[in-house]
Amino acid sequence: MERIPILQIGEFLLVTIQVDMHDQLAMTLQDDLSERISATSAKGVLIDISALDMVDSFIGRMIGTISGVSRIMDTQTVLVGMQPAVAITLVELGLTLPGVRTALNAERGMRLLNNSAAPQ
Amino acid sequence: MAALQPFTLTAIRTHQASLVAEWLAGLDASGATRNLKADDLKRQTEEFLDLLHAGLQNGDASNLNAGAWDEVRLFLEKLSHSRALLGQDSQQTATFIFSLKGPLFALLQREYSEQPAQLANQLLQVSELLDALGLHTIRTFQKSREAVIKRQQEELLELSTPVVKLWDGVLALPMIGTLDSQRTQVVMESLLQRIVDTGSEIAIIDITGVPTVDTLVAQHLLKTVTAIRLMGADCIISGVRPQIAQTIVHLGLDLQGVVTKANLADALKLALHRLGLSVAKAG
Numbered sequence: 189m190e191r192i193p194i195l196q197i198g199e200f201l202l203v204t205i206q207v208d209m210h211d212q213l214a215m216t217l218q219d220d221l222s223e224r225i226s227a228t229s230a231k232g233v234l235i236d237i238s239a240l241d242m243v244d245s246f247i248g249r250m251i252g253t254i255s256g257v258s259r260i261m262d263t264q265t266v267l268v269g270m271q272p273a274v275a276i277t278l279v280e281l282g283l284t285l286p287g288v289r290t291a292l293n294a295e296r297g298m299r300l301l302n303n304s305a306a307p308q
Numbered sequence: 309m310a311a312l313q314p315f316t317l318t319a320i321r322t323h324q325a326s327l328v329a330e331w332l333a334g335l336d337a338s339g340a341t342r343n344l345k346a347d348d349l350k351r352q353t354e355e356f357l358d359l360l361h362a363g364l365q366n367g368d369a370s371n372l373n374a375g376a377w378d379e380v381r382l383f384l385e386k387l388s389h390s391r392a393l394l395g396q397d398s399q400q401t402a403t404f405i406f407s408l409k410g411p412l413f414a415l416l417q418r419e420y421s422e423q424p425a426q427l428a429n430q431l432l433q434v435s436e437l438l439d440a441l442g443l444h445t446i447r448t449f450q451k452s453r454e455a456v457i458k459r460q461q462e463e464l465l466e467l468s469t470p471v472v473k474l475w476d477g478v479l480a481l482p483m484i485g486t487l488d489s490q491r492t493q494v495v496m497e498s499l500l501q502r503i504v505d506t507g508s509e510i511a512i513i514d515i516t517g518v519p520t521v522d523t524l525v526a527q528h529l530l531k532t533v534t535a536i537r538l539m540g541a542d543c544i545i546s547g548v549r550p551q552i553a554q555t556i557v558h559l560g561l562d563l564q565g566v567v568t569k570a571n572l573a574d575a576l577k578l579a580l581h582r583l584g585l586s587v588a589k590a591g
Contacts, residue, residue, distance in 0.1 A: 268540060272500030275535040276493075290540035292507055297540070 192217045194224050199231040200301055201263075202294075206239045214250035221254060225261045232301035233258045236294050238269025248283040255288040264304050265289065268297035316430050317364055319419045320357070320412070328353050330411035338403050344394070352387060352404075359383050372440050384441060385448045392452035401449045405442040409435065469495050471502045478579045479508045480572065484517030492528040496535055503541050510579040511536055514572050516547030526561045533566050542582070544568070546575035 190213060195202040201224060203217070221233065235254065243251075251267065258265040268291045270278075278285065291297035320327065331353055359380045366376035384405075391401040412434055420427035469491070474480045481499050485491070499511060513532065518525065529545065536543040546569040548556075556563070569575040580586065 267538075270539050272497060272504060272535075272539065275500055275538040276496055278538055279531045279535045284534045285538060290538055292503070292509065292540040296509075 201230045201233045204236040209247045231305045232264040234297045235267050245281050248278050252285045266297040334407040384445045388445045388449035389452045477508045478510045480512040482514045487525045487528050496532050510542050512544045512575045514547040521552045544575045546572045
């Protein structure tokens, strides 16, 4: 079955969504990610959605949920590389993803994670 | 409905010169010739009479949508389009057709003076034909005007939303004019695209030029700010004038933690501070 890979880099997990998200894929990702967070006790998760150029309300909500789940498991989550069209769609759908941290690209997202992980 | 008598057609043909002269005099008297060159007008009237004659010969006067009237319709469309561009109003444009009635009726009266029944019938036919042509002119005129207005609106939309770079990593968007849904969309798209292109972390939206902020405008602003945040950049709203600040508070609008500044300078200062930069006096 098709899966989105979750890579471990030091204390952080890296998820890059390179394919079109469909509903089942998003559900699997949510399960996989929470398992991996629990197994590795990662300090941060970086979700790169720069290749995602289309979202519907379900995927939008799943992105929010995945971030929320990670946060509850005491992991900093940063969503990076959102395309303008995706941002506009999410806003129009009323999915403002409150509490989800965002960054322009993976590099800045990584810096953000490093900064927030440092004091602990 | 009975068609026009061939006799009427011949009458129009033989008296065309005097018809044109009387028609032009009528146009002059009604003031519809303002801004128009006399030569052009004379050419237009003659051309129209020719086309009308051809149309009457080939087609039925009761059905203007028929192929025989294509040329007449096309001529009128071109005419009213050019009138619209010249800034004439609908009355002046319609008068072009309607002022033909006077001379034409006078002609028919002379020609049919012996046959009152025929005269009434022909008058009705001619009148209906000219009315239909006049309405067609007005409709085209209005369409042309609407097209002009639409084009201007689009140009205004493009003109009024420039995204400027204030510093490395700082973009500014000075908004001028009312914010409606369509403009918000254009603004949002161009700003977000520029954020991606330049990798800027901070965007300043300056609303000094926005005349009023009501709940709808505030909602549009919030949408833009949220979209910018989702992209991973920060947004500062500057240029909140005293009246606007009062309106926002009176309306009980919740700006949801959006950073607002009184003017662009303060916003730029904050942006530079966030980037770890400071401005110092030289020397």
